[in-house]
Amino acid sequence: MVYAIIVAAGEGKRAGFEIPKQFVKLNNQTILRMSSEKFQNSKLIDKFLVVSHRNYVDLTEKEVQTFSKFENVVIGGSSRQESVYNALMYLHKKVNKPDFVCIHDAVRPFVDTNKIDESIYKAKEVGGAVLAEMAENTISQVNNGRIVKTLERSQIYLHHTPQTFDFTKLLKAYQKAEKILSSFTDDASIFIHAGYETAVVEDYRNNIKLTKKQDFELAKCIFELNS
Ligand SMILES: Nc1ccn([C@@H]2O[C@H](COP(=O)(O)OP(=O)(O)OP(=O)(O)O)[C@@H](O)[C@H]2O)c(=O)n1
Numbered sequence: 001m002v003y004a005i006i007v008a009a010g011e012g013k014r015a016g017f018e019i020p021k022q023f024v025k026l027n028n029q030t031i032l033r034m035s036s037e038k039f040q041n042s043k044l045i046d047k048f049l050v051v052s053h054r055n056y057v058d059l060t061e062k063e064v065q066t067f068s069k070f071e072n073v074v075i076g077g078s079s080r081q082e083s084v085y086n087a088l089m090y091l092h093k094k095v096n097k098p099d100f101v102c103i104h105d106a107v108r109p110f111v112d113t114n115k116i117d118e119s120i121y122k123a124k125e126v127g128g129a130v131l132a133e134m135a136e137n138t139i140s141q142v143n144n145g146r147i148v149k150t151l152e153r154s155q156i157y158l159h160h161t162p163q164t165f166d167f168t169k170l171l172k173a174y175q176k177a178e179k180i181l182s183s184f185t186d187d188a189s190i191f192i193h194a195g196y197e198t199a200v201v202e203d204y205r206n207n208i209k210l211t212k213k214q215d216f217e218l219a220k221c222i223f224e225l226n227s
């Protein structure tokens with residue numbers, strides 16, 4: 001069984017809207033609903049959870065309750081990784097635990113459903129799989145404003161989501177890292193820290209994370225292009 005975990009418990013501080021950015025609407029649909037619909041439409045996702053900020057549970061539920069694969073809202077934590085951990089612990093308490101979990105940022109509404117499925121196929125083969133975009137710009141490591149070294153860009157990938165993992169292994173990885181979760185910014189880095197193999201699945205550039213206000217201007221263009 002494959003569960004999606006859609007993390008939507010952030011406050012959207014960098015975006016600066018009056019409400020958390022996952023509830024901002026694009027063409028009359030919230031970002032959260034747009035993202036959730038992609039997992040509802042995936043042929044390999046059996047059920048999904050949405051991780052919500054404790055102050056927005058009702059609004060979160062209202063956005064996703066019509067989806068047949070939606071199971072429950074889980075209360076988030078103080079960081080994205082804490083939120084993921086809360087969802088993993090919810091699943092750990094179930095009698096019928098999932099085999100794989102597919103973790104997605106609610107604020108990446110343009111994810112392609114076929115790419116979701118590709119990440120699941122690859123995770124079933126390798127153990128973990130991350131949708132990622134190969135760097136097309138020259139990349140450098142910088143310290144105090146000075147270039148330390150230029151990196152081989154064919155070996156540099158920008159991590160997107162979803163990131164899909166063997167559930168038992170990911171839970172163990174989170175348990176191993178639970179005192180240092182703030183050292184990580186995504187699930188793959190926690191999985192790799194535990195020594196597990198992780199593959200990349202080439203993703204489309206338009207699977208952007210809506211982080212700042214200007215990303216919503218770009219989102220309007222992507223939405224128009226996709227329409
Ligand atoms: N404690 C948190 C923090 C973030 N997220 C989710 O993780 C995803 C990526 O996080 P980010 O873009 O950083 O969202 P925010 O934390 O809301 O943004 P900010 O840091 O600007 O407040 C988002 O879907 C966000 O809702 C979460 O579930 N729980």
Ligand SMILES: C[C@](O)(CO)[C@H](O)COP(=O)(O)O
Pocket residue numbers: 080105158159160161185186187209
């Ligand atoms: C998980 C992620 O989207 C992969 O690129 C990214 O690390 C999330 O970072 P954020 O600061 O929590 O938005």
